[in-house]
Amino acid sequence: MGCEQWREVLSAQLDGEESPEERAGADRHLAGCGDCREWFDRAASVTRRARLSVSAPGPDLTGVILDALPTRARRSRRARLLLTLRATLGLVGAIQVVLGLAQVGRAAAGPHLHAGGPLASGHLWHEAAAWNVAVGAGFLFVAARRTPPTGLLPMLSAFVATLVLLSVNDLVTGRVDTTRLVSHAFLLLGYAIVVAMSRPGLRPGGPTPRGVEDEPRWRIHVEDEVPAPGLRLLPPPHPGTARHRDRTAA
Amino acid sequence: MTDDAQITAWALAAGRGDRDAASRFIRATQQQVRRFLAVLISPAEADDLTQETFLRAVRALPSFAGRSSARTWLLTIARRTAVDHVRAGTSRPRTVPMSDRYDSPDLARDGFDRQVVLERLIAGLPAERREAFVATQVLGLSYAEAAEVCGCPVGTIRSRVARAREDLVAAVDSRDRRAERRGGSTAG
Incomplete structure (x- = not known):
């Protein structure tokens, strides 16, 4: 082992991190190597001074940091709200799916009186049931996933708007019974939640409501900023120091 | 100084929402954090970065499980x-302000100024060595804790600390020699 490696052991020894064998080996080496003895003394004195260095305590930041804490409370409130919304949406989705399946079952069981007319009794009824199941599945998906429900939004909006207009029309002309309309309430509730969840403030996994304040975005432009020299023709001012390397690395 | 177990206990309590524990935790650790950051970046930016560190830490406190000491965490x-x-580019390239008073011959004789010089020399170490040296010597972490903080193996910390010591010894040596030379010529 060369002096270089022994100095690493000696350095560890100054920190009490050497193993007993290393210590014995280092002692033997020190007994025979004057340079390392001298280095060890100097390293010990530098270490002592470095440990002794006392920097003036800075200002107490406790108050400032704790004042910034309400953001955390708001954040957790937001998380709770989001969780509630997702749970409700999951429930609504499940109900919607069940309603749709029940609709299929009822159609199979016998004739129904939903819209009257020959067209409604057959395939159209099934198609409506399929839509209900699909919407329920969509709700469940949004509730389970943590991604923003943006894709579902235009389809749902068109569906709900059309359905509301037609329902009003049917209600006026008396072509629909109220119990059927009540089942649309679940759809409306689910739609409202999806809209709420696609707002940026509540978007799951989206940006925080305050944007990207976590990092400072400013930068000081200094006119006389010296460009780093590309070539160094002179040797670094301090032999063996880290300065030179630090500069070129920076 | 407050011991690690107490600080960790405060951190865990703060994670459960105890505001009082949070303020004790911050008060007990902020000077060390500031000191670390002053060396890693610069003393001028240490306050801002300390604040940012604690804001991040407080946000992450609920997920702190106490597997390592809160101080290391x-x-x-x-x-x-x-x-x-550094990555965000908000920090200017690090330059070490050594030139102006560095060469004056009296410095080496005055204990306080010697200290200042040593701090500048530490500031002049390459980033990795500086980080390892300050974590183990100034903040008093063990090699294992420093390895955890820096995210590298213990052996790496050990060799970085040794290299830092070699750099410092060499730098102090050359300084002293130059100061002697200069002191001799002005006296004569």
């Missing part, structure tokens, strides 16, 4: 904050 966050700060 916090210094890891401080280091990451420093790294992000």
Whole structure:
């Protein structure tokens, strides 16, 4: 082992991190190597001074940091709200799916009186049931996933708007019974939640409501900023120091 | 100084929402964090970065499980904050302000100024060595804790600390020699 490696052991020894064998080996080496003895003394004195260095305590930041804490409370409130919304949406989705399946079952069981007319009794009824199941599945998906429900939004909006207009029309002309309309309430509730969840403030996994304040975005432009020299023709001012390397690395 | 177990206990309590524990935790650790950041980045930016470190830490407190000591955990966050700060380009390239008073011959004789010089020399170390040296010597972490903070093996910390010591010894040596030479010529 060369002096270089022994100095690493000696350095560890100054920190009490050497193993007993290393210590014995280092002692033997020190007994025979004057340079390392001298280095060890100097390293010990530098270490002592470095440990002794006392920097003036800075200002107490406790108050400032704790004042910034309400953001955390708001954040957790937001998380709770989001969780509630997702749970409700999951429930609504499940109900919607069940309603749709029940609709299929009822159609199979016998004739129904939903819209009257020959067209409604057959395939159209099934198609409506399929839509209900699909919407329920969509709700469940949004509730389970943590991604923003943006894709579902235009389809749902068109569906709900059309359905509301037609329902009003049917209600006026008396072509629909109220119990059927009540089942649309679940759809409306689910739609409202999806809209709420696609707002940026509540978007799951989206940006925080305050944007990207976590990092400072400013930068000081200094006119006389010296460009780093590309070539160094002179040797670094301090032999063996880290300065030179630090500069070129920076 | 408050011991690690107490600080960790405060951190865990703060994670459960205890505001009082949070303020004790911050009060007990902020000077160390500031000191670490002052060396990693610069003393001028240490206050801002300390604040940012604690904001991140407080946000992450609920997920702090106490597997390592809270101090190590916090210094890891401080280091990451420093790294992000450099990466975001908000920090000017590090230059070491050594030139102006550095050459004056009286410095080497005055204990306080010697200290200042040593701090400048530490500031002049390459980033990795500086980080390892300050974590182990100034903040008093063990090699294992420092390895955790820096995210590298213990052996790496050990060799970085040794290299830092070699750099410092060499730098102090050359300084002293030059000061002697200069002192001799002005006296004569």
